[in-house]
Amino acid sequence: MEEQSRRTFLQNAGLASFASVSGITAGPERVKELFIHHVFFYLKEPNNAQHEAQLLEGLHKLAKVPTIQYVHIGKPAVTNRSVIVKDYTISWMCFFKNIIEEEIYQTHPIHLEFIEQYSHLWEKVVVYDAVGPKNVG
CATH class of the missing domain: 1.20.5 (Single alpha-helices involved in coiled-coils or other helix-helix interfaces)
Structure with a gap:
């Protein structure tokens, strides 16, 4: 025993x-809602390696916002299925503990500086925000 x-x-x-x-x-009464912020950047010049490098530099700076729990920066994968969208240049996905942490990120000086210094590089961004309970499954 x-x-x-x-x-x-x-x-x-x-x-x-x-x-x-x-x-x-x-x-179970204290389950928090994870907040995922996924941004797809469409560069004005998608084949310009210098502009892509500048955007990546900015995203690495942006990753230092303290409320971000996890960051993933990516490019379109070489997968080929009819449902896959691959027309963007760079993908930025970050995780927050909850929506409040994401709202802090939106007004954080690092985020505002990122927009000011790098927005001239893209022609558009598409954002998908999602919430859900942590640790499902």
Whole structure:
């Protein structure tokens, strides 16, 4: 019985550690809504490597906004299915704990400076924002 209690203690301690690192709160009543902000940039000159490099530089600076939990910067994949959209130049996806954290990001000086310094590079952006409970599945 002593070994079982020790094992249970270690399992519970491990789960508690994981919960504190991942932001999970105890109990179903405290599930937070993860906020995902996905932006697709369409450069004015999509084949201009210098402009693409400048935008990437700006996005790496933008990733320093403190409320961002995770960032992914990407380019269209080489997949070929009829439902896949590949007409953008650069994709920027970032995760926030909730909508409040994303709203802070929208008005953060780093974000405003990014728009001011790099918006001349793109002809349009398309944004998809999504919310949902954390850790589904």
